[in-house]
Amino acid sequence: MAVYKLKTPISEADIRKLKVNDVLYVTGTIVTARDQAHRRALEYFKEGKPLPLSLEGLAVFHCGPVMSKQGDKWIAVAAGPTTSTRMDIFEDEFIKNFKVRVVIGKGGMGKRTTDAMAKYGAVYGAFTGGAAILAAKAIKNVRTVEWYDLGMPEAMWVFEAEEFGPLTVAIDSHGNNLFTDVQKTVEENKQRIYQKLGLSP
Amino acid sequence: MDTAKIEEVAFNILKQAVIYLPDDVKQALKKAYAEETETGKIQLKAILDNIELAEKSQAPVCQDTGTIIFYVKAGDKAKNLGKVEEALIKATKKATAEVPLRPNAVNPFTGKNSGDNTGRNIPFVNWEITQGSDIEMTVMTKGGGSENVCMCGMLVPGEGIKGLKKFVVDTVIKAGAQPCPPTILGIAIGGGADISMKLAKKTLLKPLTEHNPDPEIAALEKEIYEAANMTGIGPMGLGGKTTVLGVHVDFAFRHPASFPAAVAFNCWASRRASALIKANDTVEYLTRKLKW
Numbered sequence: 001m002a003v004y005k006l007k008t009p010i011s012e013a014d015i016r017k018l019k020v021n022d023v024l025y026v027t028g029t030i031v032t033a034r035d036q037a038h039r040r041a042l043e044y045f046k047e048g049k050p051l052p053l054s055l056e057g058l059a060v061f062h063c064g065p066v067m068s069k070q071g072d073k074w075i076a077v078a079a080g081p082t083t084s085t086r087m088d089i090f091e092d093e094f095i096k097n098f099k100v101r102v103v104i105g106k107g108g109m110g111k112r113t114t115d116a117m118a119k120y121g122a123v124y125g126a127f128t129g130g131a132a133i134l135a136a137k138a139i140k141n142v143r144t145v146e147w148y149d150l151g152m153p154e155a156m157w158v159f160e161a162e163e164f165g166p167l168t169v170a171i172d173s174h175g176n177n178l179f180t181d182v183q184k185t186v187e188e189n190k191q192r193i194y195q196k197l198g199l200s201p
Numbered sequence: 202m203d204t205a206k207i208e209e210v211a212f213n214i215l216k217q218a219v220i221y222l223p224d225d226v227k228q229a230l231k232k233a234y235a236e237e238t239e240t241g242k243i244q245l246k247a248i249l250d251n252i253e254l255a256e257k258s259q260a261p262v263c264q265d266t267g268t269i270i271f272y273v274k275a276g277d278k279a280k281n282l283g284k285v286e287e288a289l290i291k292a293t294k295k296a297t298a299e300v301p302l303r304p305n306a307v308n309p310f311t312g313k314n315s316g317d318n319t320g321r322n323i324p325f326v327n328w329e330i331t332q333g334s335d336i337e338m339t340v341m342t343k344g345g346g347s348e349n350v351c352m353c354g355m356l357v358p359g360e361g362i363k364g365l366k367k368f369v370v371d372t373v374i375k376a377g378a379q380p381c382p383p384t385i386l387g388i389a390i391g392g393g394a395d396i397s398m399k400l401a402k403k404t405l406l407k408p409l410t411e412h413n414p415d416p417e418i419a420a421l422e423k424e425i426y427e428a429a430n431m432t433g434i435g436p437m438g439l440g441g442k443t444t445v446l447g448v449h450v451d452f453a454f455r456h457p458a459s460f461p462a463a464v465a466f467n468c469w470a471s472r473r474a475s476a477l478i479k480a481n482d483t484v485e486y487l488t489r490k491l492k493w
Contacts, residue, residue: 064264080265130468151314179377182433194370
């Protein structure tokens, strides 16, 4: 288990160094995107329309934050991760088209995303679900918000962060997926549990 | 009972619930941290640090401030009961703007977010009429991640409690990392599909230190607790010893042909707060003293 501190824009070479179970802290630009922002970004790409900002080398964060406007300045009040599996249907195309290097969320992602991360060079960093204030504390500046018409949780928030983490590298760019490994162990344990409870499989 | 008082108290318990986790939950998380593996410890440390930071900065412990659900135990002689729901809606709007809470009420047809956590049937109010003139109000702010894996099954009556155990174990395994483990499980059987889920969810309001008074049901709670923690799902599904912090079981009598079973999950950020409003408008805060 190694600890890495990377700054955006992150290069493919740097991301390829990371292995599952490593701990990562990201400094630089982190952009939130949930279901709606993923969908719209891919629609824009299909139509040949540019995104509000280039995501190359940045971190995309599955997060619907609580934001507060103080004067004309947005403040991130609480900004923990949301369940990433909902974005599984978009993420392979998202990584391929926009070249994001880090996907931050909770709960892990599936094979399509794992394959895309291996192919194009990206990792999945698991941030502790619900640790919203810890996350907000690392967000030093809210640069802008795009697509606010999608609502506060679904909008694309552009954060400047300092040592955002700890992120457990749960999918690396070499085809390893920590969540899939845990699932295998859990399946094995299931049989032991059935036995203990006197259940037939 | 003054409706302005009801609104004020509802606002206060809502604010308390989203900022401060109940002591029983904090204690259970601290105990889990002490016993966890290296990977589990990283997650639980982040959780414990986050709880402390939330209290210090008076901010919601999780950005998903949930769907807002009230449980109102109203004395049959309490005044203004017909105006309670209106007061709860006002309190919800005020808390959304002032705490602040994340606007989490979306019209399922248009996809439009109301922006203030209210809408048709939301906040949802569960009523219970008791004798007397007091009103006891409890709020639960229920996160979406843990709600998405709640499950109701119409089991085979012939399989009995064994069928229930299998259903719960399978449901916990299927949920995996999604409900933000370590979770709390609320389980209920009988009644009907709706009744079992209502009871299951309501048990999530019980402190973790409280077990079912029926020793046989308490033993079942313990058995399911141990089984769930044998899965190895662990904190945040990254592997480890603590998958659940506690299990509550409740029941209703069932139809001879039916065996409804419901499993409701609450994430580690198990948010609830209660207050008692007496007829003379004095208030007792039951989960935590009122102090900002």
